[in-house]
Amino acid sequence: MTRPVTPLLDTIQSPADLKGLSDAQLRKLADELRAETISAVSETGGHLGAGLGVVEMTVALHAVFDAPKDKIIWDVSHQSYPHKILTGRRDRIRTLRTKDGLSGFTKRSESAYDPFGAGHSSTSISAALGFAVARDLGGTTESGLGDAIAIIGDGSMSAGMAFEAMNNAGHLGKRMIVILNDNEMSIAEPTGALSSYLSRLYAGEPLQDLKEAAKGAIGLLPPPFREGAKRAKDMLKHMTVGGTMFEELGFRYIGPVDGHDMEQLLTVLRSVKARADGPVLIHAITKKGKGYAPAETARDKGHATAKFDVPTGKQVKAKSNAPSYTNVFAEVLLKEAARDPKICAVTAAMPDGTGLARFMERYTSRCFDVGIAEQHAVTFSAGLAAGGLRPFCAIYSTFLQRGYDQVVHDVAIQRLPVRFAIDRAGLVGADGATHAGSFDIGFMANLPGMVVMAAADEAELARMVVTAARHDEGPIAFRFPRGEGVGVDIPADAEPLEIGKGRIVREGKGVAILSFGTRLQEVEIACEALGAKGITPTVADARFAKPLDRDMILRLAAEHDALITIEEGAVGGFGSHVAQLLSDEGVFDQGLKFRSMVLPDTFIDHASPADMYAEAKLDAASIEAKVLDVLGIARVGSLSA
Template structure:
């Protein structure tokens, strides 16, 4: 393609083995070309940009120094892995990233031997790397395990749980802390680089080891004193005392964009006999691309954009996103009630709580990447009389399930869970799909579980949740935009456990939960045209079910179909259980459930994902006809209608 950047040196590198043939003096040019290629690729496809640009030099240095893939490189979260993919045999497919049938936007084991561990949720890298390192130790294999974890990911307790056990790995484990927000310590120029090289050098490590052996001969008390003195001195100079306390030998901080500093430090660390070691590297998100450097938040995840100007493709005008509808509805609740507050786990803009925060800064809490803490913190607020909304993506709420059960449900505390990204999510793929929340919440005693069919329902459900003080309540809504309905000026308080009939018929009943309602109505049009009079109900609640409505529909229609944007065990399973418990199945009821398939779907456009999942109008019609054992020929003239 004529518009591709010129990258003569990068063109010679297909794998890290090619990279290691280069002279150190060539690495600066390679990094510059790799950054240019990353910008060009993401400009074409959209995706994550700022974090990848921040680790270009670090990616080059790691693959240059370590023997990947035998040395296992594990990226935390994986947003920053695009340069890594370019250097590991996938450059020819980099412009398919996050597209249907293309490369994943995260590391993925099935995609490459250079991706030893899949990562799309935060703070897992040290635990996984520890597993690799200990396995090598037990098998007497030489390979290292390198975990690259961001300062944001270090806010999660799992990272510290892993570090607390890392001593078992010895020198086979290396953790690289990518500090890209200057949240721990800024680099201090040449002195910092000199100190990092010095304290990671074999001479220093050897003297340190010798000193320990000598003092051990003198007395245990002197050993402890000497260790504390050295730790204190190095901690004062470098800020690494916390990591030393956790059993790591700390090196840094060093400039993560200076290859002349990075390479010798990583070589020292690679060859060190002591361990585990933590290398503190300071980088800048969006490095080398001015628009991304100026607005790192806006260039974390981007649409397609013009590489020259940085202007991102504009979303065509249309209905507001569900996230915005929720945010505005929550602000209205906050204005009505001073006890309404909001909690997010490092996703203020993703959940819309940045807008609530602008209005009510004292009632908005971003707890970092700590979903478990977020849920129990919300439980504490609720127990003290506040009305907390815990806004977390469906896929991330899974991480706090124990807290949902023990700290919220068992104690029957009125925590409000606003579950964004419910259902399939397009380019983010299987790791971010909200497939399981109805299943894992509706099975819990005391829970109320709602699903909005459209933006108007989401406004009503937000209001209903705010007023619900008798136990935990959840409202789920998808990624993307509403269907264009006019939003109500005054929200309604919905009756808990009561659905609504949207369309009346006599022969077929479609019971919908969530935004598949639009497809259910399309299916009803088709079925009516075939002479099959169809009722469509929006159940609104997966728990408690509207048992009266369901019984009426199941006993007055020849066939009933449930449809939802969730995995097996959700609303359909609860309707089946109700039918079984009340003897309706024994009466010859034809009841079918439609749900997400029992597999992890790869990324694609959401509409195509739902087509592949069989959750569209045509599939609803097909399900009804098969249940009735009708065929198109018999229906042509309404013979059996």
């Protein structure tokens, strides 16, 4: 693959190398950095559009500020690839999101230039305020403590935590900088006169006078810039260019600034660095996917992409004969919604990722994207349920953690029939630990009255969607992984499951394996290898972590010498509930050998899902080894040999 020619970027080993460049050279560097980012992501896949939207901002920040002493904190941090290239990691940038390679997000253990790790949104202002207070109270880090700069998108500003942090920061009055990266406002190409005027304005006026000065510039803005897109207009409603809302929270407001105009960015950042004596908010207008047409025109602006061909933008995806679990969920939900007009759906800024985009198109009035606000999504769903509707609250496992208090108080205690569709359950691959769905089995199954299911394959998922749609007795949740199914036939009209009843997949003797979720496929592979050794385990699909199938589990315990549970979740989940049942029934007193296979007590770094599960010892080879171990048989000629 031909890589871009980047003579200026080739001279950059660290941000210190930017200090001697002229402004014109910094503009050239931004062009080369954008080309290098596109080239790298084309080879690895990953988040593209967000990073392309902050290329100029990244160069300007590192040219003006002194990282790592100054703490540059990227909210979500999926836009940090250009930042990584400039901070000594260019030689590894083509290892992004691969085993032992660079993380797709900022990560403290990876570099001193990543002062705060992130994978989810709306944390940057809180973290930056923490650094600012630590600085003023004599705190220390290895690289020192200077300015704290948070870069947060307008979407992330929809989360309550961002405003909680803004309110606290304004109250404390500490010197810190927030850059609102607004990529939803429509922006025309700026005229040269306007750009020059704004640059002179910000360079020549004291911060306290910028508000009034900026008001005078609004009439010079071209109509698209002045009026903006609907979402940006809603956000800026009742505000002058002076940023009334932000100033009421205690921030000096500067903007709007063209986030792709290096002259404006450099002038504003230099001015703020020299003069700020409290919290400052810089409102920068950017465009996702900037400078790469396929990303600019894509529906998701190149949010997440597989490997792709740079000239065309065409993604290179492995072909699969099986649909994704997410698509199966979406298809069955559409069928149920056609049957039942009370079914509605809620998502928190992820209509595409959760499969609800098609539902939103077909049933516009019954589908709600509430923005990056998982807490609100859960309680809103509770209100819908209390009002007699049948809401499906579709949230990734790792994002649902943010709404757990609402799951407990607003849903479970009131026994409201909210249906939780928990996508990305288990280990998710390239997104790594921040996106792993490791804990939902435990935190959902611990709640009284909550029904918790996990699909072993796509046909089982179809039945679980139908089961949830027709369950009105209280809250119910079903979890499923990222990626494609296993290729089983999906019934055209799936039948609901009997609540709390599992199934026997194969009859055997000696040892029983009780699987919860899609590890069942690995169990089957392990059983084939064990069969060659004359060992024939009984295999069961639990289907439910709550309520447990007591009769099936007690039968397995009574008829076998050993029982092994396996799940794609952390300790405290399905296996713990089974162990509690066996303990309560006195089964352990009768000599049953019991083992529980769960995710290890550590956060597993990004790799392929297969590699991650092998590291977690939840693959077929590890299951085979566990069976041999519990039976006291030496491991010879096993799958892992």
